[in-house]
Amino acid sequence: MTQSLEISDFDSFTNDLRWLSDNIETLRPEYHNRYVLVKNCKIVLSDSNYENLLNAAIHQKIELATAVIERILPANVQLLL
Amino acid sequence: MAAIPILLYNAYGGERLLVPVSLKDGEGRLGFVKALIDTGAPNTMLFENVLEKFRRLKAVGFSPPKYSTLGGANFERKTIGNITICLRDDADNVIEIEHEGQVGVSYNPQVAKSNPLEMILGLDFLIAHHAVIDLKNPAKPVLVITE
Numbered sequence: 001m002t003q004s005l006e007i008s009d010f011d012s013f014t015n016d017l018r019w020l021s022d023n024i025e026t027l028r029p030e031y032h033n034r035y036v037l038v039k040n041c042k043i044v045l046s047d048s049n050y051e052n053l054l055n056a057a058i059h060q061k062i063e064l065a066t067a068v069i070e071r072i073l074p075a076n077v078q079l080l081l
Numbered sequence: 082m083a084a085i086p087i088l089l090y091n092a093y094g095g096e097r098l099l100v101p102v103s104l105k106d107g108e109g110r111l112g113f114v115k116a117l118i119d120t121g122a123p124n125t126m127l128f129e130n131v132l133e134k135f136r137r138l139k140a141v142g143f144s145p146p147k148y149s150t151l152g153g154a155n156f157e158r159k160t161i162g163n164i165t166i167c168l169r170d171d172a173d174n175v176i177e178i179e180h181e182g183q184v185g186v187s188y189n190p191q192v193a194k195s196n197p198l199e200m201i202l203g204l205d206f207l208i209a210h211h212a213v214i215d216l217k218n219p220a221k222p223v224l225v226i227t228e
Contacts, residue, residue, distance in 0.1 A: 006103065006167070006169075006175050007169060007173050007175065009103070009113070010101060010103065010113075010169040010175075013101050013103075013113045014086075014088070014101045014169075017088055017090065017099065017101060017115060018088060020092060021088065021089075021090045021091040021092055022091070024091055024092050035197075049194070050130055050133065050194065051133060054133055054134060064112060064134055064135075065110065065111065065112025065113065065135075066112060066113055067113075068113075068115065069130075069134070069199075070092055070115075070197055071195065071196075071197035072092070073092070073093060073094055073197070075094075076094075077094055078093065078094030078095050079093035079094055079097075079152075079197070079198075080152055
């Protein structure tokens with residue numbers, strides 16, 4: 001049971017990552033330079049400050065353990081390491 | 082041997098290799114992070130936003146301190162003790178790998194505030210598990226590892 005629950009969480013998290021990756025260009029104008037929290041293939045929260053986003057999620061009882069959180073970079077920025 | 086499905090992730094101004102990771106510590110499950118596969122990084126490392134997300138994790142500095150420079154920004158590497166990195170393979174098995182957890186903490190508030198990365202799977206992990214990044218089918222990239 002634990003294994004199947006974890007697999008369904010893997011599926012949800014992966015689907016949300018894929019959705020964000022596939023839709024980044026259409027989301028960017030509204031959310032650029034903001035952190036977004038994605039659940040079930042939609043943005044449920046956004047904030048320019050990471051800590052504020054987490055606090056809002058906790059306040060709304062959104063489970064952070066399975067949430068995708070991403071900062072939407074401006075279109076002309078590429079993240080290199 | 083396990084084949085871990087990975088993503089060509091497009092949110093960082095170009096495609097990057099990303100793998101969904103579920104983390105556990107001694108108290109049990111913490112949750113998911115997005116881990117960037119980075120063959121240029123010597124260390125597997127979390128970032129301080131993960132400490133904010135999973136608040137029971139506590140980072141302790143090394144003595145003497147250890148540092149990493151990423152993209153020109155300095156991070157102090159701190160330990161969070163042993164963690165379990167959980168990966169899902171293509172047969173829907175969850176593979177659990179123990180790893181000494183390190184967190185990169187920046188003292189530059191601008192860097193700390195703007196860093197979107199949560200975790201890097203670095204060369205230490207990739208070498209230890211004889212990893213092969215298989216991009217033969219770009220629609221279904223996989224990370225093949227030995228457990």
